Amino acid sequence: MTERGFIPVRIALLTVSDTRGPEEDRSGDLLAGRIHAAGHHLAARAILRDDRAAIAAQLRAWCEDPQIDVAISTGGTGLTGRDVTVEAHRDVYEKEIDAFATVFTIVSMQKIGTSAVQSRATGGVACGTYLFALPGSSGACRDAWDEILERQLDYRHAPCNFVEILPRLDEHMRRK
Template structure:
């Protein structure tokens, strides 16, 4: 975890949006529209946007192409996180993760409890990091996407959020605070890098 300097500046991130649905096209993709609008309003760049059917391999193929792109630092996936036979987004994404971000799903369910009560246990919202690319999956309703964006993602994708955020993880040129500088050994004596 990197702590944030008090004088940190906003850093626009390249974000791709993937809607997972067997039935929606761009003309009826309210969740994809919402996420695209919110990230742009926040100052980020919408790099790409796609819709794929609820299919593990199609989901994984699109996300795999995005995680190797230098201009994509974040991938937002909506849909396919429930418990029906066709809901396979978590299974598609989990093998790609170098590390899971368990707290994302936990916090999403906590926030959604206020609006949908115990039904939140049926949400399998997941997050992880693959090749220094953040991936966050959320349910496919616009309300759930708004909960994820407003309650978690907007602040965690802002380099000014203190005490810490994810920007330094995906943008290595962003510096952590002085108290987190690495100590590099110099013939037995510590030298700050």
């Protein structure tokens, strides 16, 4: 079998927080560092407050940008009243990647036990763009990247990965 070459993807990063600014964005910084270390491009980065409409609007804008392949958010996936990131993501999704939440829970269980039930990490697809909502803790972001996203966003990962089907995510929108 011929060895595949690496294909970098363009990733937008959104931190959702009512309390963190650029100086305190440890989870965003961790993800940005891992994106660069993996050889991908950080195409955009933003911080928004916990506002469902604003989060959904930012995700839609990134989905419509042909220079962005993946959008990852961190924060707002918990159970409190102001945690609305998951709802904002689902407002945008055309298809949900149900197994992402399941695999994230399995990974989290190995690290934090039954406390993993408190996360609502999610993934989906819209307009040919992958979207992932990760918890706001740097440990959860590290786990999601190191155990799931780094591999699935690497074209060399076998037997399959997100990158190899990226060109076909929007095939339903093309003219026949």
